[in-house]
Amino acid sequence: MLFNPSRDEARRFFIQTWQKHLQNQALADLEAVLVDVLMAHPEYHNYLSIDYLDHDWPPEHGDTNPFLHLSLHLALAEQLSIDQPAGVRQLYQQLHQQQGDAHKALHIMLDCLAEMIWQAQRNQTQPDPAIYLAGIRRHLGLFQ
Template structure:
């Protein structure tokens, strides 16, 4: 998925969860996504509800967007799998040594969210060096 629509992203996660529950074969990307879906049981009901494809998850509503959250987990998992930006895997491993893999991924997610927000605000490409520096700082 290179530039999927909001609906395509949501359908991807919902289809992955459905395929898992029906014991169907998953693609490698779906298998990677499933790992994070399983880590978030609070999203399972959302992923089974077709109305979720149209739901808005606005910050002022106080609800986390499960599709954005899972997408960020998936993006980070892909970054770690190819060590891009270079050094992210080592910094992540330092975080994991002090906590657990899920919490470490959430720390990367915070850094990724900041970098994406700044890039959108500044209308510039994401700053991978700053992203890596934020992660290294969190890793100590």
């Protein structure tokens, strides 16, 4: 389920994990990573209920979809843990040092990740990690 979940399955995972955390229940590894992400985003806590399971956040209204944002954070946590695409961990460390703030560095990377995904959707192609890494390098002032 978690390798290719539907929108509802992913949102239910977020909501159920948050409920487990609030009830001090034991968390699986991925749930613990998610709780760390959630703790860094208190502005999204009130969306972690079944009431928002079917809610849409249209970008044309200027809304940020909290579930998408949190999902990108989870993807980035996985990338950093396994250094995929290769070199992303080192770029994160450089960005963290440059920014002086881990969360700010992650958000810059999330923007680059989202750009790669958007370009793939727009061009109807597979996501290109080179676009993602190039975006991070631009923020670092490195041009390759």
